[in-house]
Amino acid sequence: MNRKEKRFPGTGAAFKLLELAVTLLLLSIMVFFMARIAPGDPLLSYHGSAVERMSTSEKEESMERLGLNAPMTVQYQKWVKKAMQGDFGISYKYKLPVTEVIGKVALNSILLGGTGYVLVFFLALPLGAFCALREGKFADRVITRAGVVAGSIPVFLISLLMILLFSVMLGLFPASGSGPLGEASLGSRIPYLVLPVSTLLLSHIWYFGYVARNLYLEEAEKDYMLLHRIKGLSRRRILLRHGTRNIFPAYLTLMINSAPHLLGGSYIIEAVFGFKGLGSLAFESAKYHDYNLLMLIALLTGTAVIALNMAGEELCGLIHPGMSGRRRGYGSKRAV
Numbered sequence: 204m205n206r207k208e209k210r211f212p213g214t215g216a217a218f219k220l221l222e223l224a225v226t227l228l229l230l231s232i233m234v235f236f237m238a239r240i241a242p243g244d245p246l247l248s249y250h251g252s253a254v255e256r257m258s259t260s261e262k263e264e265s266m267e268r269l270g271l272n273a274p275m276t277v278q279y280q281k282w283v284k285k286a287m288q289g290d291f292g293i294s295y296k297y298k299l300p301v302t303e304v305i306g307k308v309a310l311n312s313i314l315l316g317g318t319g320y321v322l323v324f325f326l327a328l329p330l331g332a333f334c335a336l337r338e339g340k341f342a343d344r345v346i347t348r349a350g351v352v353a354g355s356i357p358v359f360l361i362s363l364l365m366i367l368l369f370s371v372m373l374g375l376f377p378a379s380g381s382g383p384l385g386e387a388s389l390g391s392r393i394p395y396l397v398l399p400v401s402t403l404l405l406s407h408i409w410y411f412g413y414v415a416r417n418l419y420l421e422e423a424e425k426d427y428m429l430l431h432r433i434k435g436l437s438r439r440r441i442l443l444r445h446g447t448r449n450i451f452p453a454y455l456t457l458m459i460n461s462a463p464h465l466l467g468g469s470y471i472i473e474a475v476f477g478f479k480g481l482g483s484l485a486f487e488s489a490k491y492h493d494y495n496l497l498m499l500i501a502l503l504t505g506t507a508v509i510a511l512n513m514a515g516e517e518l519c520g521l522i523h524p525g526m527s528g529r530r531r532g533y534g535s536k537r538a539v
Contacts, residue, residue, distance in 0.1 A: 223509050227502055234501040235279050238494050245271060248491035249295040269295075282498065292495030296488075301496045305481065305503070311381050312480035314389075314396060316469040319403030323465070324458050327408050331415025332447065336439055338420060347416070350409030358406045358468050362475035365398050365405075379477035399472045407465060414457060418450040459515040463508045470504075 246254045246265055254262070266272040270281060285292065291301045330346070337343040353361070370378035381395045419442060422428070431441045470482025477483060481500050488497040 219513055223506070223513075226509055227505055230501060230505045231283070231498065232279070234498055235282065235494075236275060238489065238492065238497055239275055239278070241489075241492070243492045245269070245295055245492040245494060248493050282495075286498075291499045294488075294496045295493045296491050296496070301499045304496060305484070305499060308381075308479045308481060308484055311392065311478060312469065312473065312482065314392065315399050315403065315473065315478065315480060316466055318396065318400050319407075319469060320462065320465050322400065322404050323407050323411055326404070327411035328415050328447070328451075328454060330408065330412035331417075331419055332443060334412070334416040335419035335423070336442060343416075347413060350413055353405060353409050356406075358402065358471050359475050361406050362399075362402045362472055365402050366476070369398060381477075381479040395476075395478060399469075399476045399478050402472050402476075403465065403469055406468060411454075411458065411461075415450070415454055418453055419446055422446040422450050456518075459518050460512075462511045462515065466504075466507065466511070 244254065246257075246262060246269075249269065250257065250265065257265070263272065270278060273281075282292070293299065294301050294304050297304050334343045334346050366378045369375045376397050377395050378398075381392060423438070423442060423446065427445070428438075428441055431445065432438065469480075470485065472478070473480040473482035474486040481504065485497065485500045485504070487493070488500065
């Protein structure tokens with residue numbers, strides 16, 4: 204009897220939940236203490252410029268009211284106790300419950316990350332097929348070399364170049380913003396989404412397209428391809444019809460495992476474009492020492508990344524039976 208058969212039913216799920224809980228606990232400890240030892244004044248975030256006119260006693264009273272004068276370990280214990288009851292505190296800057304603030308911008312992050320991910324998923328594969336069918340030719344060389352250059356440029360720099368070209372020089376799209384916080388309709392968000400989504404697409408499609416190209420070329424060397432050529436089928440038809448079907452599981456595995464990476468890229472893009480989402484809100488809360496807001500964003504992001512990794516592992520196990528524990532994610536040698 205192998206080790207898998209000896210496991211009790213539900214053991215795997217229980218272990219994953221325990222792993223999630225421990226990871227989030229460690230993440231909360233790290234973010235909590237790092238945020239509080241960082242230089243800066245949280246009262247400035249809460250009171251704004253009025254803090255400069257406050258007396259020492261007024262500042263101490265405000266610190267007492269916000270619970271910031273207690274030892275950090277005591278502050279953390281109180282935060283955990285309230286968080287377990289669903290109370291994550293008030294945003295110092297917005298003077299609203301942090302759950303309400305995040306609820307107003309969560310859709311923006313979903314729209315940006317989700318749209319960018321879907322576009323990369325559906326456009327990288329045909330880009331790879333296009334290059335594979337023209338292996339070594341001018342179009343293939345130009346696209347692959349352009350991809351190497353684009354892939355080496357930091358995403359924030361691509362964002363700035365997009366703003367310079369399409370907002371400053373051409374004036375086609377807004378340079379920043381996302382509409383009124385929590386009030387913008389879906390249609391009114393579209394002009395603000397175009398540049399961030401395009402940046403996410405341009406910064407990632409080259410890598411996935413290059414991987415798809417290599418998968419196609421590896422498939423083209425297999426014996427069945429030669430057999431179909433002997434039957435009179437064109438290389439293009441064989442590669443697109445049979446090759447796509449055979450490489451798709453590997454391509455899907457790569458895309459599933461790369462979802463957390465694209466999530467991180469979308470956070471940076473939000474910050475550069477001033478697009479109100481979880482990413483820009485995280486940078487803003489860190490800058491203004493909005494501790495409660497930063498903590499919840501960190502926990503939500505950590506949960507999303509862990510959940511995506513777990514879901515990816517399970518889906519990859521279905522696609523490639525027996526591969527559990529051998530992840531093939533973004534940049535893995537096997538994927539390339």
